[in-house]
Amino acid sequence: MPIYHRLGEVPPKRHTQFRKPDGSLYHEQVFGTVGFEGTSSLLYHLQPPTKVKSVGTPQDVSPKIVVENNLTMRKLLGFSVKPMDDFLDSRVPLLVNKDVTLGVAAPRNSLTDYFCKNADADELLFIHKGSGKLRTAFGSIPFEYGDYLVIPRGMIYQIDFDTEDNRILYLESHSPFETPRRYRNHFGQLKEHAPYSERDYKLPTDLETHDETGDFLIKIKKQNALHSLTYASHPFDVVGWDGYNYPWGISIHDFEPITGRVHQPPPVHQMFQTDAFVVCSFCPRLYDYHPLAIPAPYNHSNIDSDEVLYYVDGDFMSRNDIAAGHLTLHPGGIPHGPHPGAYERSIGKKETQELAVMVDTFRPLMLTQAALAIDDGKYYRSWVQGEL
Numbered sequence: 001m002p003i004y005h006r007l008g009e010v011p012p013k014r015h016t017q018f019r020k021p022d023g024s025l026y027h028e029q030v031f032g033t034v035g036f037e038g039t040s041s042l043l044y045h046l047q048p049p050t051k052v053k054s055v056g057t058p059q060d061v062s063p064k065i066v067v068e069n070n071l072t073m074r075k076l077l078g079f080s081v082k083p084m085d086d087f088l089d090s091r092v093p094l095l096v097n098k099d100v101t102l103g104v105a106a107p108r109n110s111l112t113d114y115f116c117k118n119a120d121a122d123e124l125l126f127i128h129k130g131s132g133k134l135r136t137a138f139g140s141i142p143f144e145y146g147d148y149l150v151i152p153r154g155m156i157y158q159i160d161f162d163t164e165d166n167r168i169l170y171l172e173s174h175s176p177f178e179t180p181r182r183y184r185n186h187f188g189q190l191k192e193h194a195p196y197s198e199r200d201y202k203l204p205t206d207l208e209t210h211d212e213t214g215d216f217l218i219k220i221k222k223q224n225a226l227h228s229l230t231y232a233s234h235p236f237d238v239v240g241w242d243g244y245n246y247p248w249g250i251s252i253h254d255f256e257p258i259t260g261r262v263h264q265p266p267p268v269h270q271m272f273q274t275d276a277f278v279v280c281s282f283c284p285r286l287y288d289y290h291p292l293a294i295p296a297p298y299n300h301s302n303i304d305s306d307e308v309l310y311y312v313d314g315d316f317m318s319r320n321d322i323a324a325g326h327l328t329l330h331p332g333g334i335p336h337g338p339h340p341g342a343y344e345r346s347i348g349k350k351e352t353q354e355l356a357v358m359v360d361t362f363r364p365l366m367l368t369q370a371a372l373a374i375d376d377g378k379y380y381r382s383w384v385q386g387e388l
C-alpha cells in the first residue's frame with residue numbers, strides 16, 4: 001500500500017521498549033511482504049502472535065482443473081453458482097494459473113466462528129452484491145456494492161455481512177496488488193493524471209483490541225490446503241500499528257474514466273497491477289467525441305494475455321446477450337472484438353452506463369470443473385450467429 005497509515009498507540013522509536021500500564025512489554029511484530037523488500041507494518045500485540053495450541057489435519061482445497069490448454073472463448077454464468085452459508089466454502093475457483101486464481105462466491109453468513117488467513121496469496125474481493133465490514137487486527141473497513149477490498153497475504157480477518165444476498169468476485173494473487181506504476185511519482189504519490197487519488201482510499205479505522213485468551217481457530221490457506229490452527233490468544237489484540245502493509249479498499253465508482261476523441265485502449269481503465277496480471281475498471285463514461293468516432297472497441301489480438309471480463313451492471317455496448325454476473329474469457333492467441341451489430345450500433349452514442357471488471361493475465365488460464373459447469377458452451381460461436 002503506497003501511503004503510510006497508523007492507528008492506536010506506537011512507541012516513539014521502533015524496536016524499543018514499549019510497556020503496558022502494568023510495566024510488562026507489548027509484543028512487536030513486523031508484518032511484511034516480498035521478504036523484506038515489499039511494504040511492511042509494525043504491530044504491537046498484547047500477547048505474542050506465536051501461541052499455537054493445536055494443529056488440525058489439513059483439508060485439500062486445490063482447484064479441480066479440467067481444461068489445462070484452452071483456446072475457446074467462453075461465457076461463464078457467475079450468478080449460477082449456489083450461495084453457501086460459510087464464507088470459505090462459498091468460494092468457487094473458476095480460472096487458474098500459477099500466478100492467480102479467479103473465482104466467485106455467494107456467502108450467506110458472516111464469518112465470525114473462526115478467523116481466516118491466506119498465507120499464499122494477496123486477495124482482492126470485488127463486492128458485487130452486499131455490504132458489511134471487513135475486520136482485521138489492523139482495524140475495520142466498511143464495504144458496499146462496488147468496493148474492491150485488498151487483503152495482503154498473511155492478513156488474519158473476519159467478515160460481517162449486513163444481508164444474506166452477497167455476491168463477490170475474488171482474486172488470489174501470488175504477487176501483491178499495487179497501484180499502476182505509471183501513475184506514481186518517485187515517492188509513490190499518485191500523479192495528477194491518475195484516474196483516482198489517495199482521497200478515494202478506504203483505510204482501516206476503529207482498531208479492535210481484544211484482551212482475551214482461550215481457543216481461537218484460524219483457518220490458514222497454504223499450498224492449496226486449509227490448515228486449522230488454534231491459538232491461545234485473540235488475533236485482534238493490537239494496541240497500535242503503523243506502516244504501509246495493511247488492508248484497504250477503493251470503490252469502482254471512484255474510478256474517473258479517461259476518455260478521448262477516438263477509442264482509448266484498455267490500459268486507461270487500469271486500476272491495479274501485479275507482476276502477472278492487471279485489473280481494470282470499466283465505468284460509466286462519455287464516449288469518444290471525434291465526429292466520425294466508433295465508440296465500440298476495434299477487434300484486437302491479446303496475443304500475450306488471457307482476458308477475463310466480469311460484468312457488473314449496465315448495458316455492455318460491445319456484447320450481445322450479456323448480463324450481470326457473467327464472465328467472458330477471451331484466451332490469448334486469437335483475436336476478439338465486438339459482437340455482430342455492436343460496431344454500427346455504437347456510432348452516435350454519447351455515453352455508456354457499463355460497469356465491468358477486467359482481469360488480463362500474462363499467462364494462460366486453466367478452467368476448473370466448476371467453470372465448465374457454468375459455461376454456456378456456445379459463446380465462442382456468437383460472432384457467426386445467423387451465418388450458419
Ligand SMILES: [Fe+2]
Nearest residue numbers: 300307330336
Ligand atoms: Fe478485449
